[in-house]
Every structure is written in C-alpha cells, then in structure tokens.
Amino acid sequence: MRILTNKKGMSFAAVLGLAMFVVATVTTAFVIGFQQSRLVAVTIENTAEYENAKNAVVATLRIIARDQDLDPGYLAGLASFMGVTITDLGNGAFSVSGTVDADQSVTSYIMYEDAIETTYETFLQYTGSEPGFTLDPTVRVQTLLGAYMTQFVAAEYALTAPTFTDFQSVMNYYENTVRVSEGYANMTATTLQNMANPTINADTYVTGSVSLANNKDLTINNANCFVNGNLTLGTSGDITIADGSVLIVDGTLTIQNNGRITGGTVIVKGSLTINSNNNNTIEYIRSTVYVRDTFTSDRNVVFGDATFGPTFLFCGLNCNLDSNAANTATGILYTVCTNFYGNNAAVVLSGGVYAVTTKQLSASGIAANANLDNGDDLFAMGLPDTLGVSTGGLPGFRYTFPALG
DSSP: OOSOSSOOOOOHHHHHHHHHHHHHHOOOOOOOOOOGGGHHHHHHHTSHHHHHHHHHHHHHHHHHHHHTOOOHHHHHHHHHHHTOEEEEEETTEEEEEEEOSSSOEEEEEEEEESSOOOHIIIIITSOSOSTTOOOOTTOSHHHHHHHHHHHHHHHHHOOOOOOOOSHHHHHHHIIIIIHHHTTOEEEEHHHHHHOSSOEEOSOEEEESOEEOOTTOOEEEOSSOEEEESOEEOOTTOEEEEOTTOEEEESSOEEEETTOEEEEEEEEESSOEEEEOOOTTOOEEEEEEEEESSOEEOOSEEEOBBTTTBOEEEEESSEEESOSSTTOEEEEEEEEEEEEEEEOSTTEEEEEEEEEEEEEEEOTTOEEOOTTOOTTSOTGGGTSOSOOOOTTTSSSEEEEOOOEEO
C-alpha cells in the first residue's frame, strides 16, 4: 500500500544521511536497576550490538513515517539497506526487528491510521473476546503510560515532555525535571511513616522506601507524590488519591489484608502485589494503575463498579488473578498485559481483557461494560485521550520503542 501517491521519494543516499543522523543522536545508554529476573536483559541492553540494533530500528521507523510509504517494494529495499526485518502483520500494522545476536532481537511496531482514533476507539470499545479481535500492537503499557504522562505534565504544569520510551524514561524526567521545576517539597520516608495519619497535601518527593504500619492509611489530597523507593502498606492500610492526582512509585507497591487503592492514578516501576493470607478479607483496586511488571492478587479482590467507575490496570508482564485456588475477583476491569491468568470459577468480570500472549478467562468470560463509551473523559480517569501519532497530531503513523523479544 502506498500512502502518498504523489510524493518525492527519498533516495537511499538521503536515507543513509537521515539514518546516520538518527544513529548519531539516539545513543542514550539506559542503566536500570532491574530485579534478578531482568538482569540478562540489562546485560544485553548495555552492549554495542543492542545499541546498533536499536538505533537501526528507530531510524527505520522514522524514515517510514517521514516518507509515509508502505509499498512492499519500498519496505523491502529499506529493510535490506538498514539491516532490519520488516514484517506486514495485517490491518495496517508492521513489525520492525533488528538482530542483537543469535538468540535476541529488538522489535518495534508501527501502525498507520487514516484518522486519529480515541483510546476508546482503539481498544476499549471491545472486550477483547470478540471473534476476530486482534489487539493493536502499539497498545502496550509503556505506550499508554507515555501518552498519558505527556498529556498529564502539559495539563498539570504546562510542560512539554520528551518522547517517553519506557518506565525508566518517565521516572528520569519526573525526578530530574518535573519535581525540580515545580518545586516539589522534600520528605523523608521516616517522616511519612511517623505521621499519625500519613497525608500529602502538596506536591511531594519522598526519599527512600516507605513501609507503613498496620491500620495506617496514605492519603493524597489534590497533590502529586513521587516515592523514590518501594511502598508497602500494612494490614487494613488504604491508599486514597484525589481524582486527577498521581502517585508514582519508583519501586514495588504492596498492600495487604483489607487494603484498598482508590481514586487517582498510580504508576509503579516494579510489581503491584496484594499480599493477603486470610480468605475472609477483601481487597479493592479502584484506580487507574500502570505497572511495569506484574500485578498479583491474593484471595479476594474487587475492581471498579458503576459508582467508582472502571478499574484500568495496565501491566508490562502478567495480570495474575490465579495466585491460589481460593481467589475471587469481581467488578469492572480493563487490563492490558502480556499474560492474563484468571480462570478460577469465582473470577467474574466485565470490561476488557487485552492479553498479548496468554489469556485464561473463567467460564463466565468477560462481559461488556455498557457504562463506558466514546463520550467519557478518559484523561480525567487517568488514561490518554488518544495514543497519538508520530506526525504531531495529524493522521499518520504511531510506533513503539524497540523492546527485546
């Protein structure tokens, strides 16, 4: 398919010049403190082979978007010249892969859209179980988070965000730019822990990991909070966030028996775990949550409803509602993840489950939620209005940043 029928195609000499410019400018090394299971990926990402493959993929994506050309002959020539593999996935989607070594490659996805779609139109209008449904390959947690945070810092602080590529790039920008330019108050973890009723009333940067005692709640009132470490609540500990406010955890987030997360938006650069050991307790997740790794529930979890609105839970790895045979899960849930585990009979959900690799639903499946439609203010719910396109808001291409696969 040729998008522009009357264009001046770039010569491969021009392509080479653009590619060399991109390669020269896109060479940031990411040093990320991964957990043990991610150490192999970190090692690969710190190699010259990884950087070369990543830069070749990024350059190819930008050339395609600049040329606006999806003609098979053009793509074949470009792939050969750039040393990448371009695969037509159908429905206007393509993958672009670069080889790191014999066992690893980096892959991005690029999608052409004739008109700007809302996030609702892109995937939330579906349950994910419709016959023939295919999840747009650009719908991933890092894409959703990057689009939301771009819109959030513009609306909240009138800032123009850089291009976010992953969770770490969001953390770096927020920690080094947003909190500094906006004068966040500094607070130690000990100070927050020692409060009788831990409360954040102004934009605050908390240094160190926070562990709150049993029956202590964390309340964030019309403010934003960045925790530079893990956040752990004790038994019957709640997190209550004012609508429109954001809690960022640069680590893991854990709640326990009878815990609740309600309101606002939560961003976790790690895993979110419900750690309950009592079959008689109920835990609640009624927020929009972006999780870099895995969400794991334990025992009985309740998601959104008609009063609180849906729960949006976007995970980079797994959404696991099956951690033990006694698990139950109910409510309105929209989740994007790599693997979804929820085939216990007591998992009864409405909304949407959008799993990339594995989707294990209970016999009841996933029911449609009639209370969400294209007229709803998704940004007010902690979602981007649109995933955006690489041409600055005009119909065209959007693509993901290269990831190991």
